[in-house]
Amino acid sequence: MKRELKVEKKMMGKNDGGSGASDRDDRPGEPTQPPKVSRRGVLRLFGMAAAGAAPLILLPPVLQKASDAGRVVESQGEPAKGPGGRIRQWTMIIDLRSCDGCQSQGTPPQCTTACVEGHFAPEPMEWIQIFEHELPGGGTQFIPTPCQQCQNPPCVNVCPVAATFSTPEGTVLIDQDRCIGCRICMAACPYDRRFFNWGDPPVPPEALLADYSPEHQVPAKKGTVMKCDFCPDMVRAGTLPFCIQACPNDAIYYGDLEDDVATNGKEIVAASRFLSENQAYRLKEDKGTKPRVYYIPGHGEAVGRDTADEGRLPTEWPWVERVKGAKTWRR
Amino acid sequence: MEEMSSWRQRLEHTITAPLLNTSRIYYLWIAFLLVVIGWGVYAFYGQLNDGLIVTDMRDRISWGLYISTFVFFIGISHAGTLISAILRITQARWRTPITRLAEFITVVALSCGAIFVIVDMGRVDRLFNIILYGRWQSPIVWDVLAVTTYLTGSIAYLFLPMIPDMAFLRDRLAGRVSAWRLRLYSILAVGWVGNAAQKRNLGSAMTVAMLLILPIAVSVHTVVSWIFGMTLREPWNSTIFGAFFVAGAIFSGIATLIIVMAILRKIYHLEEYIHEKHFIYLGYMMGAFALIMIYANISEFLTTGYKLEEGVEFHFNQLFREEYAGFYWFYMLGGLVLPGLIILLPWTRNFWGILVAAVFVDAGMWVERYFIVVTGLRVPLMPYEPSSYSPSWVEFSIMAAGFALFALLISIFVKIFPIMAHWEVEEDYELSLASAAPAPPPGAAAEPAGGAN
Numbered sequence: 001m002k003r004e005l006k007v008e009k010k011m012m013g014k015n016d017g018g019s020g021a022s023d024r025d026d027r028p029g030e031p032t033q034p035p036k037v038s039r040r041g042v043l044r045l046f047g048m049a050a051a052g053a054a055p056l057i058l059l060p061p062v063l064q065k066a067s068d069a070g071r072v073v074e075s076q077g078e079p080a081k082g083p084g085g086r087i088r089q090w091t092m093i094i095d096l097r098s099c100d101g102c103q104s105q106g107t108p109p110q111c112t113t114a115c116v117e118g119h120f121a122p123e124p125m126e127w128i129q130i131f132e133h134e135l136p137g138g139g140t141q142f143i144p145t146p147c148q149q150c151q152n153p154p155c156v157n158v159c160p161v162a163a164t165f166s167t168p169e170g171t172v173l174i175d176q177d178r179c180i181g182c183r184i185c186m187a188a189c190p191y192d193r194r195f196f197n198w199g200d201p202p203v204p205p206e207a208l209l210a211d212y213s214p215e216h217q218v219p220a221k222k223g224t225v226m227k228c229d230f231c232p233d234m235v236r237a238g239t240l241p242f243c244i245q246a247c248p249n250d251a252i253y254y255g256d257l258e259d260d261v262a263t264n265g266k267e268i269v270a271a272s273r274f275l276s277e278n279q280a281y282r283l284k285e286d287k288g289t290k291p292r293v294y295y296i297p298g299h300g301e302a303v304g305r306d307t308a309d310e311g312r313l314p315t316e317w318p319w320v321e322r323v324k325g326a327k328t329w330r331r
Numbered sequence: 332m333e334e335m336s337s338w339r340q341r342l343e344h345t346i347t348a349p350l351l352n353t354s355r356i357y358y359l360w361i362a363f364l365l366v367v368i369g370w371g372v373y374a375f376y377g378q379l380n381d382g383l384i385v386t387d388m389r390d391r392i393s394w395g396l397y398i399s400t401f402v403f404f405i406g407i408s409h410a411g412t413l414i415s416a417i418l419r420i421t422q423a424r425w426r427t428p429i430t431r432l433a434e435f436i437t438v439v440a441l442s443c444g445a446i447f448v449i450v451d452m453g454r455v456d457r458l459f460n461i462i463l464y465g466r467w468q469s470p471i472v473w474d475v476l477a478v479t480t481y482l483t484g485s486i487a488y489l490f491l492p493m494i495p496d497m498a499f500l501r502d503r504l505a506g507r508v509s510a511w512r513l514r515l516y517s518i519l520a521v522g523w524v525g526n527a528a529q530k531r532n533l534g535s536a537m538t539v540a541m542l543l544i545l546p547i548a549v550s551v552h553t554v555v556s557w558i559f560g561m562t563l564r565e566p567w568n569s570t571i572f573g574a575f576f577v578a579g580a581i582f583s584g585i586a587t588l589i590i591v592m593a594i595l596r597k598i599y600h601l602e603e604y605i606h607e608k609h610f611i612y613l614g615y616m617m618g619a620f621a622l623i624m625i626y627a628n629i630s631e632f633l634t635t636g637y638k639l640e641e642g643v644e645f646h647f648n649q650l651f652r653e654e655y656a657g658f659y660w661f662y663m664l665g666g667l668v669l670p671g672l673i674i675l676l677p678w679t680r681n682f683w684g685i686l687v688a689a690v691f692v693d694a695g696m697w698v699e700r701y702f703i704v705v706t707g708l709r710v711p712l713m714p715y716e717p718s719s720y721s722p723s724w725v726e727f728s729i730m731a732a733g734f735a736l737f738a739l740l741i742s743i744f745v746k747i748f749p750i751m752a753h754w755e756v757e758e759d760y761e762l763s764l765a766s767a768a769p770a771p772p773p774g775a776a777a778e779p780a781g782g783a784n
């Protein structure tokens with residue numbers, strides 16, 4: 001099942017690659033730009049030089065050629081549209097009542113494992129990480145934490161080169177072909193949701209088949225930042241993200257706020273009612289980041305977990321072992 | 332009259348001696364610096380190959396020694412331009428023998444600092460993306476602009492007052508130094524002959540440069556602080572950060588100036604021009620800034636500590652009692668209180684006392700930059716165990732190379748350019764003769780005394 005999915009995702013990447021070469025210009029804040037140094041780019045170059053950046057432009061232009069920065073990243077898909085042509089607004093609703101950190105399975109959290117496998121996320125990246133949070137009266141709850149897809153995203157605000165950007169679908173993506181590795185976005189993210197390729201990331205042979213796209217971030221690139229991408233290419237093709245498919249307790253819902261619908265693969269709910277009736281909240285609301293990921297309070301009670309059952313199994317990266325000479329690092 | 336001409340001769344000798352004679356020790360010193368730099372380059376080469384994995388930075392403490400060293404260098408760059416501009420604007424006449432050095436420290440420190448941002452990048456090969464895709468919204472772009480503007484401005488500000496000196500060397504050293512050097516001097520002298528029109532133009536150019544450089548210098552360290560201040564990290568979430576960093580920058584800048592002055596004074600026998608009083612005046616300025624820094628510390632920690640929002644308690648513990656307590660208290664007591672005391676107490680307020688204070692200030696300020704960066708990132712954002720960070724040998728090597736480069740550039744500079752602004756010193760001397768009050772020049776005492784209150 002998982003295998004198939006992966007192939008499907010790769011195909012998606014390819015398809016998008018064909019049609020998407022010019023779609024990249026859809027970024028908000030990055031108006032249409034032909035795939036080369038545009039006039040605007042040149043103007044900006046002069047503007048900056050005039051403003052005193054002289055020492056920078058004196059550097060040999062060879063550097064620029066050597067980098068693949070000028071290349072346009074392909075295959076960021078056309079935004080998904082709902083009925084009436086409205087752009088879908090992706091959301092995730094995580095029902096903590098059903099999350100037991102996969103204790104009942106006796107496995108590491110399956111969402112993390114599936115995401116790691118599906119994206120070849122290098123060890124120790126857990127794009128969706130299960131944090132164990134202490135409860136006021138003792139005991140713990142598990143909080144699966146993907147990128148919160150903030151609507152006022154601090155990471156996007158600080159990125160000097162728009163390598164991190166907001167999409168029309170309300171998600172936040174990273175273009176690893178543009179990222180310069182300054183890591184200010186890691187300092188800015190209040191949810192600890194960004195991961196850096198400190199060394200040469202291990203790349204299995206099958207990952208090389210995938211056309212790179214910020215929508216799936218395969219293959220990983222040294223010296224750049226990665227995080228949960230919300231799997232937009234998968235959902236556009238009609239499949240749920242890896243993490244949701246893999247959850248044995250169906251704790252995670254994915255949906256479209258515009259169409260007011262969400263599903264965990266088993267049942268379909270009206271997103272707004274579901275959120276309201278279950279007192280959903282978002283992490284660190286007070287930071288003003290306006291996440292697109294909602295939580296329904298709970299501690300796994302729906303699947304029979306006791307708050308006193310502390311601890312979950314640590315995440316594993318079995319695929320990394322298949323890559324010869326793979327380098328990993330501590331978190 | 333005779334006294335005057337012998338004074339002139341001595342000044343000329345002092346100015347030209349370093350340019351004409353070079354000792355063996357100098358070459359050894361340069362060789363030593365080159366070795367340190369070479370080692371750093373080797374370490375950096377390894378880092379380019381293997382990635383930042385060779386550092387001890389990781390996802391949770393994702394900035395470390397490089398960024399702190401960057402902040403420190405940008406800080407000491409305020410030694411020069413800012414201090415010399417302040418002194419020029421206030422027309423403190425005792426400034427004349429020290430402005431040149433101060434301005435040069437600025438240019439060198441800025442260049443060294445800029446290197447560290449580049450060293451810290453995960454993708455150095457994409458440096459140009461900052462220009463190709465630069466976004467005005469990003470504090471990093473503010474920084475690039477501010478630092479390059481300040482660098483350009485500082486070079487201009489270093490160059491302008493050097494023009495008459497270049498002409499002087501062009502004329503005096505003809506036949507005594509190699510041809511390329513003379514050519515350099517005559518190019519840099521831009522046809523200076525010292526007529527009234529040229530003097531007037533130079534004067535107004537310098538005034539303009541001076542007025543421009545002050546806000547630029549303030550903005551530079553402000554935006555450096557905003558790299559941190561614009562994030563949602565609790566310890567950096569402070570409105571005082573910009574002002575605090577600027578004060579710290581000037582503070583460490585003065586200390587660096589004192590140290591470099593003391594060393595060069597000794598080596599090149601500048602005792603006749605740079606007196607103990609220069610150190611004491613700069614000491615007063617440093618003392619004033621020590622007080623400002625202590626005030627800023629109290630203001631910042633009291634306002635956050637009183638309320639003790641989430642994360643602040645953890646931060647206070649790591650800073651005052653646990654992992655980083657050694658750093659913090661060294662900075663507070665050794666870097667702020669001790670130098671303040673040395674300057675306040677009359678029996679330690681002398682050349683050696685001020686020099687020791689300056690060394691402590693620089694050490695303390697470096698430590699401060701370090702723990703601001705690291706502890707700020709260390710406060711956990713989610714329920715996880717706090718990370719640890721201790722720089723790797725690669726990071727230390729590259730940092731050492733940075734300091735060696737700083738020393739190297741200054742060492743080379745004093746061999747090519749006059750260490751003091753010859754014409755300004757001369758002019759000052761003439762003025763003091765004319766006013767027949769050779770002892771303390773009038774503007775001198777009032778200004779720093781006011782600052783030390």
Ligand code: SF4
Pocket residue numbers: 158159160161162163164174178179180181182183184185186224225
């Ligand atoms: S590390 Fe990359 S994505 Fe993050 S702010 Fe820097 S350039 Fe942008």
Ligand code: SF4
Pocket residue numbers: 146147148149150153154155156172188189190191192193194227289
């Ligand atoms: S959770 Fe972090 S990485 Fe994700 S959008 Fe928000 S700030 Fe950016």
Ligand code: SF4
Pocket residue numbers: 114115116118127128146147227228229230231241242243244
């Ligand atoms: S949405 Fe996709 S990228 Fe994000 S955690 Fe789930 S599987 Fe991973």
